Amino acid sequence: MTDTRMTRRGLIGAAGAALTLPLIPARARATVNRNNISSFVSQEWQDHFENVDVVTLVADTGSRALHYWSVGAADYRVYPTSVPKTDELTKRGYTEIVRKKVGPTWTPTASQMERFPDWHPVEGGAPDNPLGTHAMYLSWPAYIIHGTHDTRKIGRPSSDGCIGLYNEKIAELFELCPIGTQVRVI
Template sequence: MGAANAAPYDPFGSDDDGYQEQSSRGGWPVYDPYATQRGSSARGYSQGYGEDEAAQAQVARIPREVVEYNSRYTPGTIVVSTAERRLYYVMPGGQAVRYGVGVGRPGFTWSGVNKITAKREWPGWTPPAAMIARRPDLPRYMAGGIENPLGARAMYIGKSEYRIHGSNEPDTIGQAVSSGCIRMTNEDVTDLYSRVKVGATVIVN
């Protein structure tokens, strides 16, 4: 982001992996990371996260787990199940890391196969002109940081407007609330970001 927009202190860069071990088993609509069904302020983003980090810890989160995952997919592949609202990062040995995710709300779901084309820490966001026309209250640009709806990390999917990204609304994880992006808690997206390489395959179904 450059020296003028230095990244904020990163509380998600911990070495603690946070795992619980368990043996179990279209077209591109304009992206709107502000889209949500609850917990929004007048500007469209959560007032809770960032104002009181302790509040996020109170949210009953979906645990990150290593699970059995026997599939044909190559290790390093990302598989998103929109029905389950879970993301699987495929590992060797018939296992995967499973994360809770928020997915597209009705009318904004999609499926397909693509690649991760870029990764960003504390990404900034520039709303497209069509969205500004619909939502003139939106900022023309929002720098990366804890108030940014893209959260701590973002992984960009193909040439689309879609991303796998963090969120300043952790209580929306496990729900269908976005405009098609895959949202995660900041802790989980930071963990996934550390594993994923540019060029990784993303399968959304």
């Protein structure tokens, strides 16, 4: 017959093990790759541009991150982004920021109106504005780096071609990027 009595040493050991159980799922969750979390790939400006005589951005749609370098690359920052839903919506290549707007008005494109006839323009500053609080327009028509009120979109393929950031991050980047900022979308 087996002795099932608990000793003091056994009780202390069991209590210690029970206290560590809640930690195991937390550690396991930390290593899970969630759909809305970017796994940033490091970028070097030299891989994309000959120099950083002007502010430089690289929007990496694969890792869902926007990389920023100041003039001379003294300041480097990485921002999580939303990216286009499909490769067909993704324009890649070199462009630049040609216009900036605080409180941008959003107007659906012709292709969006075809797919979603009930969509309508949204005034700047509206809480349902898909462009969020700030927008930086690229030299490509209808392609914008902008904010979003829907934070679930960041880290996901969720746009019709634009690069989206959290509103507080686009506000920060808006101040750092003058018109003429060189941009590459990869």
